[in-house]
Amino acid sequence: MEPIIIEGTPKTPTVHFDSGAGVFKLEGRSIPENSVEFYKPLVDWLDKYKESPLPKTTVEVKLEYFNTSSSKCILDVFKKLEIIHKARNDVEIKWYYEEDDEDMLEAGEDYESIIRVPFEMIETAD
Amino acid sequence: MSLNVENYFRNLLTDDVIFSYKGDISSEVINLILDSVERQTKEANDPSKIRKKVYNVLVESLQNLYHHADPVPGDFEDQGSRRFGMIVVNRNSSGYNITTCNFVKKNKVKQLADKLDKINKSSIQEIKEFYKFILHHQKITPKGGGGLGLVDIARKTGNELDYQFLDYNKEYAFFRLSIDINSLQDN
Numbered sequence: 001m002e003p004i005i006i007e008g009t010p011k012t013p014t015v016h017f018d019s020g021a022g023v024f025k026l027e028g029r030s031i032p033e034n035s036v037e038f039y040k041p042l043v044d045w046l047d048k049y050k051e052s053p054l055p056k057t058t059v060e061v062k063l064e065y066f067n068t069s070s071s072k073c074i075l076d077v078f079k080k081l082e083i084i085h086k087a088r089n090d091v092e093i094k095w096y097y098e099e100d101d102e103d104m105l106e107a108g109e110d111y112e113s114i115i116r117v118p119f120e121m122i123e124t125a126d
Numbered sequence: 127m128s129l130n131v132e133n134y135f136r137n138l139l140t141d142d143v144i145f146s147y148k149g150d151i152s153s154e155v156i157n158l159i160l161d162s163v164e165r166q167t168k169e170a171n172d173p174s175k176i177r178k179k180v181y182n183v184l185v186e187s188l189q190n191l192y193h194h195a196d197p198v199p200g201d202f203e204d205q206g207s208r209r210f211g212m213i214v215v216n217r218n219s220s221g222y223n224i225t226t227c228n229f230v231k232k233n234k235v236k237q238l239a240d241k242l243d244k245i246n247k248s249s250i251q252e253i254k255e256f257y258k259f260i261l262h263h264q265k266i267t268p269k270g271g272g273g274l275g276l277v278d279i280a281r282k283t284g285n286e287l288d289y290q291f292l293d294y295n296k297e298y299a300f301f302r303l304s305i306d307i308n309s310l311q312d313n
Contacts, residue, residue: 010157031160031185033153033192065178067185068274071261100175103182103282106254114262126174 004045012038013063017045024059030066030074039073046080056090057081062124063096063104071107078115085117096122129294131202131227135212138225142216150207151191159188163215170217172309179282179307180215180222186275187226187305188213195228199298202229221309230301235291238301245276246286253281283307 003018008028016025032038059081066074078093085091093115095108105121112119135148144166147159163184167177191211198210209228216223230238248256257277264273280287288304 010161031189033156033189065181065185067182067189068278069189071274072264075261098174100173101178102175103178110258110261114258 001045001049004042015042017042017049019049019054022054022056022058024057025062026059026074026077027062029064030070032067033069035067035069035073039070039076043073043076043080046077046084050080050084050087053084053087053089056092057084058092058094060094061096061108064098066107075111075114078111078117081117082115091117093117093119094122095119096124098124099126128201129292129300131212131300134227134292134300135214138212138214140216142218142223143214144217145215146213148212149204149210151188151195151209151211153192156188156192159213160184166217176221176307176309180224182282183224183279183305183307184215186279187224187303190275190303191226191228194230196231196234196298198229199295201295219309220306222307223304224307225302225304227300227302229294229298230291232297232299235299235301239289239291241273241276242287242289245280248280250281250284253277257281279305 001019003020004015005018006012006015008014011029011032013026013028013030018024061074081091081093093111095111097104097108108119108121135146139146145159145163147155149155160181164177164181167180172180191213192209195209195211198204198207202210204210212227214225216225245253257274260274260277276287283305285306285308288306290302291299292302294300
């Protein structure tokens with residue numbers, strides 16, 4: 001599968017979805033006006049990836065900011081991971097948040113309560 | 127006599143204003159506003175927790191204008207703005223205040239007021255549950271948000287959303303939303 005590598009911009013995150021690497025990354029800021037446009041290719045890619053996933057898929061989410069328009073799209077990404085996990089594959093979501101950023105920690109906990117995939121909450125220095 | 131928007135804007139400009147803008151709310155304008163206010167919150171040396179809340183609320187406020195502001199009334203002076211909005215950011219010792227204004231068709235006023243009243247009557251715990259419910263159960267709208275913006279603002283600030291609908295003409299109201307972000311958060 002062709003990887004998806006997208007450089008970050010002030011409004012959209014850096015994306016590294018590479019089935020050769022086993023660790024997928026979503027990093028930076030996700031605050032576009034039209035999030036569906038940005039996330040649709042990622043959701044479509046995962047839809048294909050789920051047909052023959054790696055034995056273990058780790059997704060690292062290191063977002064500094066995300067808007068409510070992105071929040072549903074991120075949930076859609078996680079729903080695809082949930083399907084992969086349900087099919088008895090190892091999946092883990094590492095949710096990074098900066099020290100003192102309780103809002104980002106709570107956002108991760110919201111997803112953890114909705115999506116049946118193991119989450120790890122990881123605090124990072126400011 | 128209908129509301130004079132220019133005077134109304136001028137009256138919002140007190141000594142505490144660190145940023146103000148009136149005009150078309152395009153994606154590019156949003157970028158410039160975010161950059162300017164982010165720079166100022168950094169220069170003011172506010173704790174990162176407050177800076178992040180201000181940034182988040184600003185993003186949601188501006189994108190609410192971008193997605194939901196109705197086209198300007200036919201008799202309004204600024205016909206060039208596709209999405210007309212006003213934004214004023216204040217900073218003082220108690221924290222930040224972000225005020226936005228935009229035109230709303232009168233037939234939408236009740237729905238918006240009901241939503242704001244519902245949020246304002248809810249406890250912070252209820253707001254968190256409400257947020258999760260919308261996130262989980264509502265379909266993505268073409269705008270992408272599914273109506274989470276106001277709930278998110280209330281959740282992140284822990285404050286009531288102060289608002290007012292001013293009479294503009296028979297068809298339009300002028301909507302003001304005013305959000306406080308306390309400098310010392312304890313929620």
